[in-house]
Amino acid sequence: MASIFKTNAGTYRVKVSIPINGKYKQKTKSGFKNKTEARAWATQIEAKKLDDDEQNYSDELLVDYFKRWVSIYKTDTAPATLYQYGTTERVIKKYLPTMRLADFDRSDFQKFVNDYGSNHSKETVSKRRVHIAQSLKDAYAEGMIKRDPTIRVKTVGLDGKDSDMKFLELDEMKKLENYAYDRYLENDAFLAMIISIHTGLRFGEVAALRQSDIDYQNKELSVTKSIDMYGNERKPKTKNSIRKIKIDETLLDTLKLIETEDDDYMVKSNAQRVTWYIHAATKELGIKNVTFHALRHSHASYLISRGIAIQYVSERLGHADVSITQQVYSHLLKSLRDQEEDKTISLLNEL
Numbered sequence: 001m002a003s004i005f006k007t008n009a010g011t012y013r014v015k016v017s018i019p020i021n022g023k024y025k026q027k028t029k030s031g032f033k034n035k036t037e038a039r040a041w042a043t044q045i046e047a048k049k050l051d052d053d054e055q056n057y058s059d060e061l062l063v064d065y066f067k068r069w070v071s072i073y074k075t076d077t078a079p080a081t082l083y084q085y086g087t088t089e090r091v092i093k094k095y096l097p098t099m100r101l102a103d104f105d106r107s108d109f110q111k112f113v114n115d116y117g118s119n120h121s122k123e124t125v126s127k128r129r130v131h132i133a134q135s136l137k138d139a140y141a142e143g144m145i146k147r148d149p150t151i152r153v154k155t156v157g158l159d160g161k162d163s164d165m166k167f168l169e170l171d172e173m174k175k176l177e178n179y180a181y182d183r184y185l186e187n188d189a190f191l192a193m194i195i196s197i198h199t200g201l202r203f204g205e206v207a208a209l210r211q212s213d214i215d216y217q218n219k220e221l222s223v224t225k226s227i228d229m230y231g232n233e234r235k236p237k238t239k240n241s242i243r244k245i246k247i248d249e250t251l252l253d254t255l256k257l258i259e260t261e262d263d264d265y266m267v268k269s270n271a272q273r274v275t276w277y278i279h280a281a282t283k284e285l286g287i288k289n290v291t292f293h294a295l296r297h298s299h300a301s302y303l304i305s306r307g308i309a310i311q312y313v314s315e316r317l318g319h320a321d322v323s324i325t326q327q328v329y330s331h332l333l334k335s336l337r338d339q340e341e342d343k344t345i346s347l348l349n350e351l
Contacts, residue, residue: 004038014038062099063092065144069135079228088131091116101139106149109136114156122157129155167297170305172287173197179281184254189269189277191258193295198251200299200317202226203271203292205241208233210263214255220244223318231270241318300325304332 003015013030032038070085077085095112096104109132117125133150140148168176177197180190195206204226213222222244226236236242258266267274275292282289290298296317303313310333314325326333 004035004042012038014042016042060101062096062101062104063089065101065139066092066132066135069138073138078234079230079232083229084127085131088128091128092132102145104136104145104149105147106151106153109133109149109153113153117155117157120157122155122159125157126155129153166290167294167301168288168290170302172285173298173302175285175287176278176281179285181254185257187269187277188267189274190281191254192267192269192274192292193278193281194251194254195267196292196295197299198248199245200296202241202296202318203274204228205236205318207265207267207270209266211255211258211260211266212263214247214252215244216252216256219247219249219252221247227265229271236318238318238320240315240320243315243318245316297328300329301332304329304336307336 005013005015007013007030011030012032012035013028014032015026015028067089070082070089074082074085092099095116096108099108109129113125113129116128133153136145136150137148139145177194180193180197184190184194192203192206195201195209196203199206199221201209201223205223207227208225209221213224214220215222223236224242225233226241228234255266260266271292278292278295279289300313300317303316304310310325310329311322313329314322317325319325
């Protein structure tokens with residue numbers, strides 16, 4: 001954008017701000033006889049910058065731009081999230097290996113989503129679409145591409161697992177819990193299962209627990225840290241994830257028996273090892289085969305099904321806000337709503 005000023009000498013001075021690599025630089029020139037000459041020079045400079053941009057970016061591959069974008073704008077991203085961006089990069093390389101950034105338009109974007117969605121869940125497709133769209137919106141804002149190719153691109157994909165496959169029913173949860181209680185003193189993978197069943201903690205939060213996090217007097221457990229996928233201790237997923245939750249006597253008695261050296265972690269097994277033991281246990285017990293995260297869902301589903309307020313469940317899980325909890329457990333909330341409707345009609349019929 002150009003600014004034109006008249007100098008004390010009666011000539012005109014022009015200042016042009018042009019974006020270069022995402023930052024604005026200024027070019028100034030004086031001595032123009034009139035505004036027309038000054039404006040013509042500004043237009044020429046701005047046009048040259050656009051031409052230079054098109055020349056600079058015309059041959060850059062979409063996958064190379066995305067990789068560069070991640071390295072610039074996602075430097076403070078948590079490792080687990082950064083891993084997801086790496087997955088998106090690999091997907092672009094597989095599905096769009098020769099696509100240039102300058103050529104990628106809305107139809108190309110939608111075609112990619114359609115192709116990728118033909119054999120991936122809608123949730124997975126949405127992650128890839130959002131990542132790519134974020135980078136493209138920045139490319140458009142910086143003038144690297146002429147049009148925004150993300151407008152009205154629709155997410156398609158396969159339906160995910162049925163909601164009842166994501167958590168254990170009460171009888172199944174009791175079977176797994178009893179199985180774990182017979183083994184947890186010899187194998188901390190089963191201790192991790194017990195903790196999650198009773199608290200709804202994420203695996204990273206379970207893996208970061210120390211004895212100092214347990215307040216036996218007030219019967220509370222503090223979540224202040226998490227172990228990421230690379231084994232590094234970090235702050236929890238969100239600020240809401242830092243929380244204190246009440247725990248029951250059974251779990252308290254269990255944790256008292258866990259001896260650690262120098263207040264070390266109570267669970268040392270990694271996520272893969274614990275998941276292996278879950279699969280082995282569910283197979284032996286003849287119950288639903290689930291992931292570790294399903295134990296978190298089982299905990300929350302049990303509380304909701306027993307009429308515990310969704311707001312409290314949300315806080316206990318460490319969700320950013322209650323809307324996330326409502327979305328994840330919408331199937332259960334609908335079931336409870338149907339029950340409340342039946343009770344309401346029954347009460348009204350008694351009038």
